[in-house]
Amino acid sequence: MGRRNKTKQTAAGxxxxxVETDSSRLSGGWLLVHGLPLATPGIGCAIFAxxxxxxxxxxxxxxxxTPLLSILFLLIGALVTFxxxxxxxxxxxxxxxxxxxxxxxxxSLVLGLVVGMGAIWPAYILCSLVVWVxxxxxxxxxxxxxxxxxxxxxxxxxxxxxxxxxxxxxPTVDERGVVRATVxxxxxxxxxxxxxxxxxxxxxxxxxxxxxxxxxxxDVDGRGVVEIATRDNLKHGVPWPGVSGIGSLPTEPxxxxxxxxxxxxxxxxGDLSKDRRAPDIKHLKIxxxxxxxxxxxxxxxxASQLVKRRLNIIGIDLSKGLQTFGPFAHGMTWVIxxxxxxxxxxxxxxxxxxxxxxxxxxxxxxxxxxxxxxNVLEIWVxxxxxxxxxxxxxxxxxxxxxxxxIFFVSSTQHWNYRNxxxxxxxxxxxxxxxxxxxYENAEQILPKDALAALGKNLQYWGANKPGYCYVTGxxxxxxxxxxxxxxxxxxxxQLTEAVELGAPxxxxxxPVTAHxxxxxxxxxxxxxxxxxxxTSGQDATAxxxxxxxxxxxPAAAHRDPDTTAPARWPSTPTLTDDEQEMTEMADDETxxxxxxxxxALRTSRRRHLGEDAHxxxxxxxxxxxxxSGVIVGPDTDGNEGDDEPETPRPSTEEAQRIWDMALxxxxxxxxxxxxxADLVELLANVQRARKFLYRQTERWEQLGCVAPRPDAAGWxxxxxxxxxxxRT
Numbered sequence: 001m002g003r004r005n006k007t008k009q010t011a012a013g014x015x016x017x018x019v020e021t022d023s024s025r026l027s028g029g030w031l032l033v034h035g036l037p038l039a040t041p042g043i044g045c046a047i048f049a050x051x052x053x054x055x056x057x058x059x060x061x062x063x064x065x066t067p068l069l070s071i072l073f074l075l076i077g078a079l080v081t082f083x084x085x086x087x088x089x090x091x092x093x094x095x096x097x098x099x100x101x102x103x104x105x106x107x108s109l110v111l112g113l114v115v116g117m118g119a120i121w122p123a124y125i126l127c128s129l130v131v132w133v134x135x136x137x138x139x140x141x142x143x144x145x146x147x148x149x150x151x152x153x154x155x156x157x158x159x160x161x162x163x164x165x166x167x168x169x170x171p172t173v174d175e176r177g178v179v180r181a182t183v184x185x186x187x188x189x190x191x192x193x194x195x196x197x198x199x200x201x202x203x204x205x206x207x208x209x210x211x212x213x214x215x216x217x218x219d220v221d222g223r224g225v226v227e228i229a230t231r232d233n234l235k236h237g238v239p240w241p242g243v244s245g246i247g248s249l250p251t252e253p254x255x256x257x258x259x260x261x262x263x264x265x266x267x268x269x270g271d272l273s274k275d276r277r278a279p280d281i282k283h284l285k286i287x288x289x290x291x292x293x294x295x296x297x298x299x300x301x302x303a304s305q306l307v308k309r310r311l312n313i314i315g316i317d318l319s320k321g322l323q324t325f326g327p328f329a330h331g332m333t334w335v336i337x338x339x340x341x342x343x344x345x346x347x348x349x350x351x352x353x354x355x356x357x358x359x360x361x362x363x364x365x366x367x368x369x370x371x372x373x374x375n376v377l378e379i380w381v382x383x384x385x386x387x388x389x390x391x392x393x394x395x396x397x398x399x400x401x402x403x404x405x406i407f408f409v410s411s412t413q414h415w416n417y418r419n420x421x422x423x424x425x426x427x428x429x430x431x432x433x434x435x436x437x438x439y440e441n442a443e444q445i446l447p448k449d450a451l452a453a454l455g456k457n458l459q460y461w462g463a464n465k466p467g468y469c470y471v472t473g474x475x476x477x478x479x480x481x482x483x484x485x486x487x488x489x490x491x492x493x494q495l496t497e498a499v500e501l502g503a504p505x506x507x508x509x510x511p512v513t514a515h516x517x518x519x520x521x522x523x524x525x526x527x528x529x530x531x532x533x534x535t536s537g538q539d540a541t542a543x544x545x546x547x548x549x550x551x552x553x554p555a556a557a558h559r560d561p562d563t564t565a566p567a568r569w570p571s572t573p574t575l576t577d578d579e580q581e582m583t584e585m586a587d588d589e590t591x592x593x594x595x596x597x598x599x600a601l602r603t604s605r606r607r608h609l610g611e612d613a614h615x616x617x618x619x620x621x622x623x624x625x626x627x628s629g630v631i632v633g634p635d636t637d638g639n640e641g642d643d644e645p646e647t648p649r650p651s652t653e654e655a656q657r658i659w660d661m662a663l664x665x666x667x668x669x670x671x672x673x674x675x676x677a678d679l680v681e682l683l684a685n686v687q688r689a690r691k692f693l694y695r696q697t698e699r700w701e702q703l704g705c706v707a708p709r710p711d712a713a714g715w716x717x718x719x720x721x722x723x724x725x726x727r728t
Contacts, residue, residue: 045132048109055069066113074110104131166184167186182225183223196456202228207229213484237467238486241255253475256297256488257471260484265476267474281406283410285431287431287441293468294411298411303328306499306502310507312509314380315336320382328530331499334524335525347718350393350396351516357404359512375405378406379407431447431450433446435463439458446470467487471485492532496530656696660721663720663721672716674717697715
């Protein structure tokens with residue numbers, strides 16, 4: 001394969017490191033690049049001699065101008081020599097060359113002005129030859145790659161660039177001190193080789209740690225752009241300029257912080273009504289150690305969205321309560337801090353997703369669009385490690401929510417397998433990584449493309465630099481995924497002001513979603529005003545929705561499916577130790593009585609059938625079968641005329657209706673759990689076996705009325721079957 005870019009011309013001012021040099025070719029281009037610099041000192045000495053002659057002819061011998069100009073030339077020459085010495089830096093040979101050249105030029109100019117070239121031309125020619133030789137040595141050692149530094153060694157960075165077989169072109173510096181250059185690979189080189197040089201280049205440029213980024217070209221392999229921040233514009237924090245985009249749609253971008261080069265704009269989804277290829281929702285994961293700035297990032301993100309319309313935000317924080325959501329909880333659609341409510345919410349959300357999908361299908365939409373009657377639903381889960389006990393359910397919800405126009409944001413310190421599953425982590429397509437403590441932590445948050453762009457220049461920070469982070473996804477170009485930014489630092493007043501500014505524009509929960517959530521939503525805790533700054537015991541601003549007056553439930557055939565149940569939060573009643581013991585004793589007594597009844601039935605049948613009894617005659621005597629007929633004990637006289645008539649066995653539909661009415665009554669009483677013993681007692685009412693219990697609870701689970709408890713002690717009571725039958 002031939003060499004690349006043989007005839008490509010490099011822009012003026014570009015720094016190009018040539019990997020291969022064909023010294024046998026003495027073309028005009030080679031002479032221009034390598035020969036002209038060697039002749040430059042001689043040409044300069046000749047021109048300088050002409051200037052000395054003209055100066056002596058004009059001002060030499062004048063009693064006033066000669067001494068004045070001599071002093072002026074001495075001062076100018078000394079200053080130029082001094083600054084040349086400083087600009088040479090640690091390169092010893094260059095410093096000596098600058099001082100010698102400056103001193104000889106200054107002395108020749110002053111002497112030539114006073115006495116003329118006729119008296120000093122032998123000395124001038126000798127000095128010119130010395131300077132010419134010194135510059136020739138300098139140029140030769142430079143092109144030989146042995147330019148000495150302060151310690152006399154070769155330049156390791158230049159040697160590394162040569163070995164990597166890459167070149168850096170067109171360097172520029174903006175007003176913020178950010179250096180940019182294009183990167184191209186030469187024959188045998190790759191961008192991975194260039195990325196390996198980034199730590200060395202960053203150290204050589206005295207760059208800000210974490211600010212060096214090499215982003216590859218998405219269209220052409222072997223090309224990229226490198227950015228290096230030479231000063232930290234974010235060191236003292238970035239004050240929030242305030243909320244923007246008031247009254248805009250969720251499809252409009254908003255700023256959450258600043259890169260070294262300017263603001264970082266994010267967007268949770270694109271406008272499908274304007275662009276069929278607009279980006280869809282990608283769930284967001286946020287990670288970082290305690291004190292790294294996650295809560296500040298959450299506040300900026302949420303406050304920027306509370307001024308938008310067609311967006312409902314539900315916040316869940318089972319660990320810190322209202323510490324994060326406090327300043328704007330009164331502007332959010334729903335805030336959940338109770339574990340019982342959170343569990344019921346997740347179970348109900350499964351059916352909300354299904355219902356929203358069906359509604360979008362009826363609107364001929366494959367995903368959410370501003371043309372839909374639904375709002376975007378954002379569910380912000382703080383410290384989602386608390387959800388590991390619901391890990392399977394949570395993972396299923398995250399996997400299915402995007403198509404229903406639901407945006408999940410999950411924040412936790414560590415995204416390892418102990419907190420969330422690999423599938424759940426993968427279903428979060430966007431990420432914000434604050435300070436972490438190891439590469440493994442970063443690998444669990446950032447995508448591979450961002451890690452590749454950062455290479456060995458990836459910074460961890462921990463809690464040492466709060467607010468610094470990397471952001472991927474959210475419609476941010478991939479060449480920005482490896483760029484460090486800092487989250488805005490808002491004041492509490494700005495956050496509460498954002499809630500007030502957005503109040504006239506925020507939309508209530510759309511009727512379809514509110515109807516799918518049912519009483520769980522209508523009886524949520526609401527915050528009519530800001531609670532931020534309230535002292536302990538001043539939580540009166542958090543009020544549940546008004547409950548309907550207690551009343552006796554109407555007949556089952558006339559029950560209103562939309563009747564509102566009373567409020568059930570903040571917690572469910574708990575049994576004392578004595579009550580629990582009495583309940584267990586009652587369960588044991590019931591079981592003993594039922595077993596005694598079954599044994600009496602078996603004894604009665606044997607007595608009546610006698611020796612003619614066959615095994616098939618006793619096959620229906622089973623503890624799980626329906627108890628029917630009359631039990632005649634040994635102490636009875638067999639007079640069946642005195643017994644009450646047998647209650648007719650209800651049909652399957654009637655039995656199902658009886659159980660639905662019982663569950664509806666429990667729901668209206670405010671119960672949130674159903675025990676297995678409660679349902680066993682109902683079996684006698686409908687004269688059914690335990691299999692009926694299993695079929696009925698399975699039907700209730702499908703309707704979203706109950707959900708198995710994680711402690712296997714029964715079911716969570718989520719909704720009444722008399723209400724959900726009209727929704728599913």
